[in-house]
Amino acid sequence: MAREQGRKLIAQNKKARHDYHIDDTYEAGLVLTGTEVKSLRQGRASLVDGFVDIDRGEAWLHGVHIPEYSQGTWTNHAARRKRKLLLHKVEIAKIEREVSAKGATVIPLSLYFSDGRAKVEIALARGKKSWDKRQSIAERTARRETEIEVGRRLKGMRD
Structure with missing residues (x-):
């Protein structure tokens, strides 16, 4: 079977651009379990209540709802668990500096597959x-x- 090519959008946070001034955007990878990936491949996710928190030099995605996989068994995941984001140390340090200095927040804008890998576009934003x-x-x-x-x-x- 051939590898996936291109970008396949799963979920988008349309309200974020209405509620926030977007200053800077970043693309981050996600650490997911198998049933989460299968649920995302079915196109099911919600970014509405999501936000990013920096804790001890690591970025964590909170509040994003990825529903349980319908054919999953006892290996299913929790729908609203916190998920680790994969970013470079320099990017995490820059985001942490901006959030503490400006009082900004970091929100997810979109969730998608890029060449078969789950990615999330996060933005440094200020409330309107x-x-x-x-x-x-x-x-x-x-x-x-x-x-x-x-x-x-x-x-x-x-x-």
Whole structure:
């Protein structure tokens, strides 16, 4: 059987980009058990309550829900256990420095398979205030309206 190629998206945290200002992103590997990988291959996971914690020089992913594998037996995993992230020491040190200095947080943005290996995209983020959210919605709406208007003009349609 041939090895998997490319990127296969499993789960995405869409609300994260709405609730946070994304400063920097990192790609990290995950330490998983066999039933977790099989459950992810079925495309089942949720990143909604996830966050990353740095503990004694190691990065840990908390709150990510990977449901139990349906054909698993006594070897099944706990759905919301903490999982170790595989990052370089330099990256972990930089993330730890930024979190302690700025008061930022680290959140998962997406979970995917890259060439057959489970990866998670994490982001260094700062929380948005309610007026920031309204401003980003207004900017998105204005950008969409201009795209529609440009499309109408290109097609030769008038008001």
